[in-house]
Amino acid sequence: MANYDTLVAAGIIDKSNPPSQSDINTINGLNSGDVQGLINVFSAVGTTFLARNCDGAGGSVVPNPSRTIGIVF
Amino acid sequence: MDAVAEQLWSHPRLREIYPEFLFQNHSVIRCSVPLMKAAAERCEKMLADEPVAEGMLTYFRKHIPEETGHDEWVLDDLETLGYKRADILRRIPSPSAAALAGAQYYWIRHVHPVALLGFIAVLEGTPPDVEFFEQTADRIGVPRRAFSNLLLHGKLDPQHRDDLDRTLDALPLTEEHHTLMGISAFQTVALLTRVASEALQ
Numbered sequence: 001m002a003n004y005d006t007l008v009a010a011g012i013i014d015k016s017n018p019p020s021q022s023d024i025n026t027i028n029g030l031n032s033g034d035v036q037g038l039i040n041v042f043s044a045v046g047t048t049f050l051a052r053n054c055d056g057a058g059g060s061v062v063p064n065p066s067r068t069i070g071i072v073f
Numbered sequence: 074m075d076a077v078a079e080q081l082w083s084h085p086r087l088r089e090i091y092p093e094f095l096f097q098n099h100s101v102i103r104c105s106v107p108l109m110k111a112a113a114e115r116c117e118k119m120l121a122d123e124p125v126a127e128g129m130l131t132y133f134r135k136h137i138p139e140e141t142g143h144d145e146w147v148l149d150d151l152e153t154l155g156y157k158r159a160d161i162l163r164r165i166p167s168p169s170a171a172a173l174a175g176a177q178y179y180w181i182r183h184v185h186p187v188a189l190l191g192f193i194a195v196l197e198g199t200p201p202d203v204e205f206f207e208q209t210a211d212r213i214g215v216p217r218r219a220f221s222n223l224l225l226h227g228k229l230d231p232q233h234r235d236d237l238d239r240t241l242d243a244l245p246l247t248e249e250h251h252t253l254m255g256i257s258a259f260q261t262v263a264l265l266t267r268v269a270s271e272a273l274q
Contacts, residue, residue, distance in 0.1 A: 022079050029085025066202040069078040069269045071098045072226040073105050073142065073196035073233070 001027045003035045010039050074268045081269060082205075088213040092154050094272040096161060098222070099147040100170035100207055101268060103233040105140050105196075107132045108177050112186035122244045125187060132240040136193075139233070146222040153219040167271050180257055187250045191257030195265065200230035 007013045018024070030038075030045050084090055113133040119126040148158050180188030201223045210220045217224065244250075 022083050025080075026083055027086050046123050048237050064202065066080060066227075067075050067078055067198050068199045068201045068204065068223075069074055069081065069265060070094065070201065070223055071101050071196065071265055071269060072201060072223065073102065073143070073193055073232060 005032050007038065008066055012038065074262050074269075076265050077269050077273075081273060082272065087209070088215060090114045090272055091215060091219075092103070092151060092156060093268070095147055095151050095154075095222075096164065097167065097268050097272045100166035101146055101173055101265070102136075102147065103144040104174040104177075104198075106246060107139065108181070108189055108192070108230055109184075111136050111178060112181050112189045113137070115181055115186040119186075125250060128132065128240060128244045129186060129190070133237070136236070138231070139229075140239065143222070143226075144199040146225060150219045153216060153221075157252050157274065158228065159161060169264055169267040169271060172260065176260055177257070177265070180253065185253055186251065187244075187246070188253050188257035190237065190241065191254035194254070195258050195261040197230050197233045197237060200234060205226035225252065 001009075004013065004024050007027065013019065013027075019027070081087070081090070091125060092157075111132075113130055116126040116130040116133065117125075120130070148161060152159055164204065177189055177192050203224055206220050206223045206227065207217055210217045246254075
């Protein structure tokens with residue numbers, strides 16, 4: 001089962017409000033230890049705590065604010 | 074290009090991909106100063122007949138020393154990651170990187186050197202965000218010193234972008250000049266996207 005599906009089944013990702021495809025790719029690239037760790041954290045502190053205290057909760061990577069591809073003159 | 078940028082910097086295996094990205098990066102910016110020198114040479118020959126040549130020449134004469142050595146920063150970053158300079162310089166760049174530079178040589182030598190300003194506008198138009206790339210280095214477990222090229226450009230490029238904007242505002246550009254700069258800029262975006270995508274393959 002892909003990590004994304006695991007996190008949906010665990011109630012961590014709301015299927016009706018899915019993350020971006022880029023975030024889904026990142027989630028599916030995580031190792032099993034990280035995925036289980038996420039589930040453990042959510043189980044222990046709940047989503048309200050995370051939404052209030054964690055920057056970027058609901059997303060996995062801070063977006064590049066300059067949008068630069070990184071090949072710069 | 075934004076989609077490839079997002080895909081690159083959020084890639085779960087960015088730590089493995091980053092050296093390849095640096096190689097692609099070097100393949101492009103090793104041409105920066107030679108391209109500006111080629112454009113400056115053309116401008117010198119056009120001074121008598123082309124009103125924009127003098128302003129462009131002033132811009133290139135100022136910007137060439139400012140950009141000299143920036144390709145070395147990328148080699149420094151690769152050395153920090155354990156790659157030898159000589160090995161990087163011996164490796165054949167991708168045809169996409171060659172096409173990106175080759176197109177500019179074509180425009181400069183056979184059409185008008187103003188095209189290069191479209192190329193520069195793309196490469197200096199969105200300066201790297203220093204905080205984002207410091208966080209990225211930390212996130213993937215790579216020393217910040219291996220991001221020196223991006224971090225230094227993050228500090229310098231806002232000024233360079235403003236210098237280019239002032240130059241463009243002051244030049245007596247015709248509609249044809251604007252058209253050529255636009256074509257060059259969009260071509261640069263397309264080829265730059267292809268070059269960066271190759272790092273992901």
